[in-house]
Amino acid sequence: MTRCAQAVGAGIIASHLHKKAAELVAKVAEVRL
Structure with a gap:
């Protein structure tokens, strides 16, 4: 796996999280309202 591919993968995972x-x-905000 190249560094570029790793960086792209990390970015996708980070945005998903x-x-x-x-x-x-x-959801928490809705519950509190």
Whole structure:
């Protein structure tokens, strides 16, 4: 695996995790309202 491919893979994983975290925060916010 090249460095470029690793960087792209890491970016995809990071954005996916960020999306999941944002969804969780939104759910918690809904529950609190």
